[in-house]
Amino acid sequence: MRGMSRTFIGVAWPYANGPLHLGHIAGCYLPADIYARYMRLRGEEVLMVSGSDQHGTPITLHAEEEGTTPEEIAERYHRRNAESLRRLGISFDLYTKTHREGHFRVVQDIFLTLLNKGFIYRKSMESPYCPKCKRFLPDRYVEGTCPYCGYPKARGDQCDNCGRTLDPKDLIDIKCKICSSTPEFRETEHFYLKLSAFEGRLREWVSGKRNWRANTLNLTMNWLKEGLKDRPITRDITWGVPIPVDGYEDKRIYVWFDAVCGYLSASLQWAEETGDKEAWKRFWLDENTRHVYFLAKDNIPFHTIIWPAMLMGYSEQYHLPDDVPANEYLKLGGEQFSKSRGHALWLDDFLERYSADNVRFYLSYIMPENRDATFDMEEFVQVVNTELVGNVGNFIHRALSFTATRFGEVPGLGELTDADREMLSHLERSFRDVGDLLDGFRFKEALKRALELSHEANRYFSSQEPWKLIKGERERCGTVLNVSLQVVKGLLMMLHPFVPFKTSEMWRELTGKGIQESHWEDALGGVEEGRVLRKTPPPFSKIEPFEKVEEREVKEMEEKEYVTVEEFLRMGLVVGKVLEVKDHPKADKLYLLKVDIGEEVRQIVAGLKGIYTPEELEGKLIVIIKNLKPAKLRGEISEGTLLAAENDKGVVSILQPDKEIEPGAPIH
C-alpha cells in the first residue's frame, strides 16, 4: 500500500440541482480529503478530482419551475457548491463540471469507441410520452395506481407503499406527474450498454478485491451473482451530452454514463491547466498508480460495475479502481437527508456559523463508515467542546503556553524518566496506528486513536506537575515540556488531515515550517531546542448550538439568499389609510378596501372578513406594498397588499404605524 508513487482520488460528483448538505460531506468529500491530505503528507503525488454533475431531467424541470434555463440552474449550484467545498477545505486538485466542451469530447469518445467495438447497441423500447408536456417521461415522473397493493401514488419505477419494483406500463390509470394528463406509450430507440459482455472480466477483477469494505464488496458480488443486465444509456431529453451519431438530435447520453466519465475528463482538464498536457497519463496509464474512489453506498455499482466495464471496453490500458471505500449514510433526526424534502443541514449555512475545522472534526468523529450515523446538534456541540477544545486543544495550549511563559523557547531534553519514555513510546505507537488506520480508510478510528493519545498526554502533564517542577527543578521541568511538545507536534500532524486549518497554523508556530512542506514522518523527529515560542491564544474555542435549524422548510433553505437594500426598497412599502371597506361580491372571506397611499387611492383585496369588521378597519393606518404585481382575486383587481402577521393558530394582526403619520409616507 505504501511506497506507491501516485494516487488518483475520484470523488462522487454532486448533482447540481441543489446545495450540498452535511450528508454529502460525511458521505464522501470529507473522507476523500482526509485521505488526500494524508497521502500528500506521505509524499505521494496525488490527483484528486470531482465536479458538478449538471445534466438530467431534474435540472430541466427545476429550470422550468423557475422560468429559467438548465444552464443557469446548473451553474448556480456549481458555483455555490464549489465555493462551499473550498471553504470546508476539501483540497481538490480540480473541481470541475460536466457541462463543458472538454467533458463532452471525452464522453463522446468513450461512447463512440464502445459503439464501434459493439459494446453499445441500439434497441427500441416503449416509453411513456406526455402529449401535453411534449416529452418522454422518466419513470420517476409518471404516477398511477399500484397493480399489487392499490396504492394510488405509485411511481413509474417503484411503489412507495409496498416497495415493489414497477414498470411504468404496470401502473393503472397512469398520469404525468408534471401536468396530470395521461401519457401514451411511444416507441423510441435508445443505446444500450452491453454490461453482460463484461460479466466474466468483472468477476475476475473483483475476485482480487477481498479487502474491500463489506458493503462495497457484498453489493458488487451480488450484482454479479444475479447476472448483469444491459442498460439503456440514452434518454429522450435535450439537456445533456449530445449523442455523437446522426439522427439522435433529440436524445442525450444518460447522466450516469456521462458523470463517471468525468473522472477522466477532469484529469485531462487538470493536465491542461497545469501546463503539462500529458500529465494525466501518469495517473491513468501507469501501473504504479493507485485509484481510489470515494462515494456513498447508493453509488457503489456505478463505480464497481459500470465504470470499470466502460473502462475495460474503452481500452485495455486504463487503470481500473483499486479501492472504493463507500460510506453509509449520515441521517438527521432518524431520517435520511433529502434534498427534495428540504430535510437537511446545508453546508453553507453551517459554515456561516461554525469553522470548517469544527465541522470536519465532528463529521470525522461520527463518520458513517460501517453503519448509518446520526447528526445530532447537541452531540456536535458537546463533542467539539469536550474532545476538540477540552481534550486536544487544551493539551496543546497548556503545553505551549506554559513553555512560552516560563521558558520562552523550547527547552532541552534532560535525562528521561520511565514516565517520559512511556509517553514517548505511546506517541510513537499512536502515530504508527493512526497511519495504518488511515491507510486502511478507517478514519473515525484513526481520529479516536489520536484523541486517546491526547488524553494520555493530559494525564502525563498532570502527573508530572511541571508547575511544581518549575519552582526548584527547572531542568526536569524543561524535559517534561520538551516531551510534551513532542507529543503536541505529533498530534498536530496526526490531526492535520481532519482539522487542517488550525493544525497548519500551530505547526508553523512550533516548527517554523509549513505543514504542507513537511513530511508525515517529520512529526516524530523531536522538537527544535531553543526555538522561540510566543504565547498564543488557545487553538480551538467552544461553540454553542445553532438554534433549531433541523426542520427548516425547503424554500427557505434552498433559496436562502439575502435581500439587498435595493430589493427591499423596490417593494414600495408605504403607509396607507383605509378609506372604505366593502364586501367582495363573489367571495365570502374577502373585503375590498379603498386605501389612500398619498399619491392615489388603491383598491386592495384582503382576506380579513371574519377577523376584522369593516368598522375596525375604516380609518386605520396600515402598511401597504404598493409595487406588488396587481392580481385579480375572484374578479376584483387588487393593486398591492397590506402587511399582517399570522401565527400557526390563525390569529391575524395587522401592522400599523404607532403614531399618526400621513398616508404615502415611505417605509425604509
Place this chain on the structure above:
RNA sequence: AGCGGGGUGGGGUAGCCAGGAUAUCCCGGCGGGCUCAUAACCCGCAGAUCGGUGGUUCAAAUCCACCCCCCGCUACCA
C-alpha cells in the same frame, strides 16, 4: 419481495470477519484531586445477563439456525 447494514449500561458508540479471563470510548449522574490550562484537566464510583430463542464449543457480544424490530438500497439523493 429481494439484497445490504444494524440492534451492546440513561443517550451515542467500539469490539464481531481471525471465539477466551475485569466488554471500549464519549456524553450524562455521583464523589474526590489539581490549579499549568478555555469551569479546563486528572482520579474513582454507580450503571449492560451484548434484540429474542435454540444450537456448536471447555469457553459465544463474537460462529450456526430460526424469529422479532430499525435503517438503507433496488440502477439519478452522499
